[in-house]
Amino acid sequence: MTPLELCYDVAKLSLGRSALLDAAFERATLYRTRLKRLKEINQPGYSYWYECTSRHFTLALTPLSVADKFKELMAQKPGSWIFTSATLSVNDDLHHFTSRLGIEQAESLLLPSPFDYSRQALLLCAAQPAANQSTGLRTATGGNVATDHRS
Structure with a gap:
């Protein structure tokens, strides 16, 4: 025992x-x-x-799958279930998301992003500073991002 x-x-x-x-x-x-x-x-x-x-x-x-448990939960708590995220759809389709949760019939609405990524986003791939450089990287191109990596 x-x-x-x-x-x-x-x-x-x-x-x-x-x-x-x-x-x-x-x-x-x-x-x-x-x-x-x-x-x-x-x-x-x-x-x-x-x-x-x-x-x-x-x-x-x-x-490995939560579909059956989630279906039970939705059946126990009937009502409107609202899921919001910028990453729920794949190629403007919600099938991957809904199938993983066991949702078979649902009204869905995909809205475009309110962000103008081409004008409001910046991707910076900065080179690493030299290992012995004590001050580190101070300012990124255009002054949009400033970082300080002091030792």
């Missing part, structure tokens, strides 16, 4: 005796369920990954 299973069993026997023990049982149940799912690594449709830092680690289970 693992320490988590022991904690779960003891907390289960103590249910209703105090709010703290009830909360401990809820946490033990949550962790038990999560660990059980993480151990089922042969389950298709999920990506299993971990992340480590100097203070902690995270074990993660991420679905």
